[in-house]
Amino acid sequence: MTTKIAPSILAADFANLERDITMVNNSQADWFHLDVMDGVFVPNISFGMPVIKAISKHANKTLDVHLMIVDPDRYIQTFADLGANVLTVHYEACTHLHRSLQAIKAAGMQAGVALNPHTNINVLEDTINDIDLVCIMSVNPGFGGQSFIEQTYNKVKALRKLINDNNANTQIQIDGGVTSKNAEALVAAGANVLVAGSFVFKSDDPTTTIAQLKELTN
Numbered sequence: 474m475t476t477k478i479a480p481s482i483l484a485a486d487f488a489n490l491e492r493d494i495t496m497v498n499n500s501q502a503d504w505f506h507l508d509v510m511d512g513v514f515v516p517n518i519s520f521g522m523p524v525i526k527a528i529s530k531h532a533n534k535t536l537d538v539h540l541m542i543v544d545p546d547r548y549i550q551t552f553a554d555l556g557a558n559v560l561t562v563h564y565e566a567c568t569h570l571h572r573s574l575q576a577i578k579a580a581g582m583q584a585g586v587a588l589n590p591h592t593n594i595n596v597l598e599d600t601i602n603d604i605d606l607v608c609i610m611s612v613n614p615g616f617g618g619q620s621f622i623e624q625t626y627n628k629v630k631a632l633r634k635l636i637n638d639n640n641a642n643t644q645i646q647i648d649g650g651v652t653s654k655n656a657e658a659l660v661a662a663g664a665n666v667l668v669a670g671s672f673v674f675k676s677d678d679p680t681t682t683i684a685q686l687k688e689l690t691n
Contacts, residue, residue: 475665475691476660476664476665476666476667476687476690476691477503477504477644477665477666477667478501478502478503478504478667478669478683478686478687478690479502479503479504479505479506479537479646479666479667479668479669480497480500480502480504480505480506480668480669480670480673480674480679480683481506481507481508481648481668481669481670481673481674482494482497482505482506482507482508482528483506483507483508483519483520483670484670484671484673484674484675485674486674487520490524490527490528491531493674493679494528494531494532495531496679496680497532497534497683498531498532498533498534499680500679500680500683500684501683501684501687502534502683502687503534503535503666504534504535504536504537504559504666505528505532505534505535505536505537506537506539506648506668506670507520507525507528507536507537507538507539507557508539508541509521509525509538509539509540509541509542510541510542510614511541511542511543513542513543514541514542514543514563514565514566514614515541515614519541522551522555525538525552525555525556525557526555526556529555529556535558535559536556536557536558536559537557537558537559537561537585537646537666538552538557538559538560538561539561539585539587539608539648540552540560540561540562540563540566541563541566541587541614542566543566544566545562545563545566545567545573546567546572546573546576549573549576549577549580550580552582553580553581553582557582558582558583559582559583559585559605559606560577560580560582560583560584560585561584561585561586561587561606561608561646562577562585562586562587563586563587563588563589563614564586564587564588564589564592564596564597565588565589565592567586570586570600571599571600571603574586574600574603574604575603578603583605583606584603584604584605584606585604585605585606585607585608585646586600586604586606586607586608587607587608587609587610587614587648588607588608588609588610588628589610589613589614590610590611590612590613590622590624590625594607594609594628594631594632594635595635597632597635598635601635601636601639601641601643602639602640602641602643604641604643605642605643605644606643606644606645606646606666607632607643607644607645607646608646608647608648608668609625609628609629609632609645609646609647609648609664610648610649611625611647611648611649611650611651612648612649612650614648614649619649619650620650621649621650621651621652621655622649622650625647625659626658626659626662629645629647629659629662629663629664630662630663632645632663633645633662633663636663644665644666645663645664645665645666646664646665646666646667646668647659647664647666647667647668648668649668651667651668651669651672651686652669652672653672653682653685653686653689656686656689656690657689657690660690667686667690669682669683669686673686
């Protein structure tokens, strides 16, 4: 399975957002990763519907929207209308996860579930065949630029085993602290979608950095 690279727009230059979107369009990146934070579920506020609407007008690749918000069910149709292709909700924010997954799919999107660093992958045993993507948080959600949590490798291996044991087609996404130093090991452990924010957008040449990640992992 080809590894996908998903630059996190949270780390882009918001004063030059169209420029950075065009860069991603023209690069070897596969997805746009869009983090929506509400200041309640996580201790930060990022961007919401107007910014995503603006991004969707210029982006020509998959829009991967990661909701770090309470009560995400209220906004599923809204994000579908904005053009999201993948919608990921947090396990910790969903009282009825199966219902949330079904609602996301009914709205025409792929359904993702994110797990905070302290959440064991075993909580997905009953729903793994309904999940298109599991986003493993390799930092505590809320802020970019954090250090990678080393336990992530074991978590990815355990999740890959769960997926394989159930003959599921679920993709494994890693979000947080991804660099050229750990990308190969993450893919070797079983990941196939890598979110990279600061590492891409704070580099001297983001297009080359994306190409290097792509080359390292495929």
